Amino acid sequence: MAFSTDGVLHNFTNSTRGAVGTDLFVKHATAQPPIDLPWPLPQKFSRGATTLCLGTNFHIRSLGNAAQSSLERAIGRYEALIPGHRTSSCPSSSHELTELQVTVVDDVELQLDVNESYSLHIPQAGGVAELTAATQYGARHGLETFTQLVSL
Helix, strand or coil: CEECCCCEEEECCCHHHCCCCEEEECCCCCCCCCCCCCCCCCCCCCCCCCEEEEEEEEEEEEECCCCHHHHHHHHHHHHHHCHHHEECCCCCCEEEEEEEEEEECCCCCCCCCCCCCEEEECCCCCEEEEEEECCHHHHHHHHHHHHHHHHC
């Protein structure tokens, strides 16, 4: 049993005993993004040079009424993940983020090929961040990305 240079594990058994040889194909591992990037990595991602803090009154608010109850439950779950990251005093070189506003464009049921896209904008000056999503499913992905960024 041995790996060839193309990543194939060859395991040929003794054919005189009636056993059949087999090949196991092993895909080479791909490079993972650096640890300080959200996962999965969004299609477009840019990083600013400013450090932001979450103020003690930071909250996530849903705008509009698309899939309101389901989205509100998701927001509650994600808000519960970030209380340890809130601070009453930001360093002088930082700006404070006070709110994340979530807007869902379309209220649709989950189905094959549902649009799960989102756009997350966090201003370098702090204040209010905006998450705009095509559906509540995209909003959930955006909330996950935001939560990862807070933790990084």
